[in-house]
Amino acid sequence: MRVAHFADIHLGRNLYRFLEVEEDIAKLFKEYVQVAIEERVDAILLSGDIFDTPRPLIRVIHQAVTALKPAAERGIKIYAVLGEHDYPKVRDKAALTLVPGATVLSYEGVRCVKQEVGGKTYGFCGAHKTRFRFGERSKSRYLSTLRSMANEVASTHRAVILAHQEISQVFANSEDSIDVNLFPQVFRYIALGHIHGHREGALEGGRVYAYPGSLYYLSAQEVRKGEEKGFLIVDLDRDVPETHFIRSEPRPFIVIDEPVERVRARIEAELSRGNWGRYDKPLMNIVVRLPPNYKDDVYSMIEKAVAGRALYKVVVQRGHAEEVPRSVGAEVDEVAIIASIIDPRNPDDPEVRKAAEYIVRLKNALAQQGQQERIEELVDDILSLKIWDRVVKTELLTTSLVRRRGGRGLDAFIGGGQ
DSSP states (O other), X not given: OEEEEEOOOOBTOOGGGXXXXXXXXXXXXXXXXXXXXXXXXXXXXXXXXXXXXXXXXHHHXXXXXHHHHHHHHTTOEEEEEOOTTTSOSSSSXXXXXXXXXXXXXXXXXXXXXXXXXXXXXXXXXXXXXXXXXXXXXXXXXXXXXXXXXXXXTTTSSEEEEEEEOOBTTTOTTOTTOXXXXXXXXXXXXXXXXXXXXXXXXXXXXXXXXEEOOOSSOOSHHHHHHTOOOEEEEEEXXXXXXXXXXXXXXXXXXXXXXXXXXXXXXXXXXXXXXXXXXXXSSOEEEEEXXXXXXXXXXXXXXXXXXXXXXXXXXXXXXXXXXXXXXXXXXXEOOHHHHHHHHHOTTOTTOHHHHHHHHHHXXXXXXXXXXXXXXXXXXXXXXXXXXXXXXXXXXXIITTOHHHHHHHHHHHHHHTTOOO
């Protein structure tokens, strides 16, 4: 049995409010579903965040229907789970339930299904995203549910679980991650969603986990990280599930972060290449770093440099960590001050300094308008640092002040109470 594994499509996403982006994503999804059909898959797996919002526009629902209808008409089964972007925020039906032929697992009572292919029975179960940061009870419930589902498909030839979830093998610092080895052994292929880049790995017992990633660049941060875009074809009948990653062709995305004196030359150098494949123009995220007293119209300058050759967004960053503010004739090192607050014992530690620099940049971004994406990226960067477990546990939560002010309840919450 062969399956196609998609995740994090984000239909309806119009990055920087360009309708072209929404249309690109819809076309790519339709195109690669057709590729899956040509690969003669028996099922299509959708591991969450198929839509960008829980209440997508009618035209966006139509995009999903149009893409998946040819597969359903050929008898290809479609199994899905909801991601946080799909799950209704109010009492309402999930939009994925409106797609003909799609079976949304672990929603409205259906947790697992079985499918006969070539005289063999295959099991498919689904688990939506769960947050574990609120305590071990939620993780225990999640694992209990996984074990219960495993029992439902224990007698099948091969079993697969779809999960829109962080795993500690990929999200080492996430409070919501879980060790993928805790998934029951019966699940030979763990079809994951949530991260927008391709990741996969082998486990003991001939098992495999995989994130296919998204088909399209959904933020400038993904470009900076060099995330692969595409989906997976998986042969479940091998001793170890065999994956084949098929790269997609998203619109080229150029990220520029330069001081104002260099930004125009950089734009012109990037656009002079002019090789955008199937697309007429690229996307551009242009971060311009300005000195505090810069007066010229940077937006007009960039508009002239681009000259209609790209879909672009400008983020103006006035002042940054390298530019130290002055006060009463003396220099104030914001990074040093914040580093001493983060970790008074080791303020010169490189990781502490890095955290302080990111916080200064976040402060500067918050002071400017039109920098929502930059703010989100900086928050992600700050939260991804590996120092927080050490700093929070040893320097903040264990202080006598926090314990005294919080009393027995907070003391128990942070792990020191009885």
